Amino acid sequence: AEMIRDQALAASGLLAPRLGGPPVFPYQPVDLYKGIVVQTGYPGTAYTQSTGEGLYRRSLYTFWKRTVPHPTLSTFDSPDREFCAARRSVTNTPLQALVLMNDPTFLEAARELGVRMLEEGGDTDLSRLAWGFELTAARKPDDGELAKLLALLEAQRSEFSANPAAAKGLLHVGESKPGASHAERELAAYASVASLLLNLDEVLTRN
Secondary structure, three states, rough: OHHHHHHHHHHOOOOOOOOOOOOOOOOOOOOOOOOOOOOOOOOOOOOOOOOOOHOOEHOOOOOOOOOOOHHHHOOOOOOOOOOOOHHHHHHHHHHHHHHHHHOHHHHHHHHHHHHHHHOOOOOOOOHHHHHHHHHHHOOOHHHHHHHHHHHHHOOOOOHHHHHHHHHHHHHOOOOOOOOOOOOOHHHHHHHHHHHHHHHHHHHHOOO
16 A cells, blocks of 8 residues: 555656655545544644655655555455554455545646656657656556557646646646646646556555
């Protein structure tokens, strides 16, 4: 769980490298504690979302409430610490894919990975797509894989050209703001491809 989240943040360039310090409170559903946690005045009864660097620190520093573990980490089989776990379960569920495609952390990471592809991947779509694929999968894509990524990129460009509001909505998830150096349609299209790359089984699974 922690490695998957940290990998997305690292690939996007958002990961905060500082070591040590107090726990942080990254994105989680609003009012998750409501009706579950007793609302009293002692620490740990309220979840106040962090800002700035606190949203992008390694998952090791995420505040952990034993009775209400962080939902993103739980979805990827992080134990709840109500009991000792000698070995974590390993599952593969549709909910995990939904987290990767909808969780603010991963959407924000996909957008910033899209920025990196545009700015560091070269001057053509093919070189940018190949760069992003190699960054996330640790190997070069073959011709068939590149063709599928290019087809997705073109489809997303068409979709966001027809629906600018959808592009704006995708690009404004999370606390960090997209730069103004790229057209919203173009960045949203690359962010969609980046989201797919971060969702690939090859990127998520060590085997």
